[in-house]
Amino acid sequence: MTILDGLPGALTDPDLLTSYRRDEADLCEAGQPLAVVRPTTTDEVVAVVKWAAQHGVPVVAQGARTGLAGGANAVDGCLIVSMVNMDRIVEVDRSNRIAVVQPGVVNAALSRAVAQVGLRYPPDPGSWETSTIGGNVATNAGGMCCVKYGVTTEYVLGLEVVLADGRVLRTGRRTPKGVAGYDLTRLFVGSEGTLGIITEITVALRPAIADPLTLVAVFPNTASAGDAVNRIFTAGLAPALLELLDQVHLAAIERYQPMGLNTQAKALLLAAADRTEDLDAIAQLCRDAGSGEVWQATDATEAAELLQARRRAHPAMEKLAMETYEHGGLIIDDIAVPRTRLAELLDSIELIAAKHGVTVGVVGHAGDGNLHPNIVVNRDDPDSVAAGHRVFDEIMECGLALGGTCTGEHGVGLLKRDWLATELGPVGLDVQRAIKTALDPANLLNPGKVLPL
Known part of the structure; x- marks a missing residue:
């Protein structure tokens, strides 16, 4: 007789447990789970949570484990x-422009399903082909189109959540307007499984649109690309997409899957707009900022290939790390600053990387001021890992000093707990801890994540 005898469907095969230990965040600690369960209904989640509460077992909810901050990593003795x-x-x-989904629905699957009835779900994280809506909601995921259409929280109308004691809470509504009571829906969006387990999600949809027009602008340095971003928004333009790739990423993507990218460029801006006149204006502003080469995709296929190149940034950098070191890894930052400070941040990242002699590739949603510096380290060399963490911390410190935030879309997880405390300050941290204690007094839901220990 063991503790798990009262938990139907518990999986304990050692190899299986190992595969559920962590998400895609490099160099974040991960514990050994007690077991894994894979419910199919809210009632099953309720039973699991009540069992965990009765036995004092920590619970870590997971989606597709595509996160980049360690938020889905196991803790020792937990139930996954x-x-x-x-x-x-x-x-x-279709009439009310909403969808109701379970949390395991893959982002791309929802997008394709609603496209069949002339609608779209705008949030589009880079991992949209594999990440789940539940995971997107738990981290308040962003994506390439957020510059115009916003992040996940702006599309979540309501939730069904299993609380730490097994009660089921329904938040929000199905109506376009609704301001009754505290906004509990937004409280759970971005909470990374620390306040409850989301079992159903009601999302807003938008009418489908024609494929936007796309261009690429090549720059002699990253700061001039940042200047172009500032000029575009100062001019009052609203690009549908505005992404940045630095030279490290361009070279990595080209090695990962050759497609003729200009690897001599110091930076590249990928921009999209819904109107020809807007795209023409963006092109001219890029030239004014120092771009020596601007060209437009000639058809939808070419535009899709350019977007796919951007989506390949993460696997390409993983390959670069493994080619650089036998056991290479990445520490991935997720800093966001006001758009007017983007050029300063880009300059600072370059100086920080050079000071420590560490390879740092910068990619990100330039239109949101949200950058993802990818820091290459040698997992086998403690000095290399320590240098990578120093670079990470100095970039974070710089971003906060520029009026930014420690995470634009990846979440806090394990990677940024201490930086969240710095950003919030003591009063903000006390309020967040009070909320956690009110909803999870035994600290069983994803313990050790988001809030510092």
């Missing part, structure tokens, strides 16, 4: 609740 089998699109309401 994998939500991937809760993957039904419950409803698509």
Whole structure:
């Protein structure tokens, strides 16, 4: 007789448990789980949570484990609740422009389903082909189109959440307007499984649009690309997409999957707009900022290839790290600053990397001021890992000093707990801890994540 005898469906195969230990964040600690369960209904999640509460077992909810901050990593002795089998699109309401989904629905699957009825779900994280809506909601994920259409929280109308004591809470509404009571929906969006387990999500949809027009602008340095971003928004333009790739990424992507990218460029801006006149204005502003080469995609296929190159940035950098060192790894930052400070941040990252002799590739959502410096380290060399962490911390410190935030879209997880405390200050941290204590007094839901210990 063991503790797990009262938990139907618990999986304990050692190899399976190992595969559920962590998300895609490099160099974040991960514990050894007690077991894994894969519920298919809210009632099953309720039973699991009540069992965990009765036995004092920590619970870590997981989606597709594509996160980059360690938020889904196991803690020793925890029960992993994998939500991937809760993957039904419950409803698509064309007239009210909403969809109701279980958390295991993959982002791209929802996008394709609603496209069949002339609608779209705008949030599009780089991992959209594999990441789940539940994971997107838990981290308040962003994506390439957020510059115009906003992040996940702006599309979440309501949630069904299993609380730490097993009660089921429904938040929000199905109506376009609604301001009754505290906004509990937004409280759970971005909470990374520390306040409850999300079992159903009601999202807003938008009408489908024609494919935007796309261009690429090549720059002699990253700071001039940042200047172009500032000029574009100062001019009052609203690009549908505005992404930045530095030379390290261009070279890595080209080695990962050759497609004729200009690897001599110091920086590249990928921009999209819904109107020809807007794209023409963006092109001219890029030239004014110092771009010596601007060219436009000639058709939808070419535009899609350019977007795909951007989506390849993460696997390309993983390959670069492994080519650089036998056991190479990445520490990935997720800093966001006001757009007017973007050029300063880019300059500072370059100086920090040079000071420590560490390779740092910068990619990000330039239109949001949200950059992802990818710091290459040798996992086998403690000095290399320490240098990478110093670079990470100095970039974070610089971003906060520029009026920014420690995470634009990846979440806090394990990687940024201490920086969240710095950003919030003591009063903000006390309030967040009070909320956690009110909803999870035994600290069983994803313990050790988000808030510093």
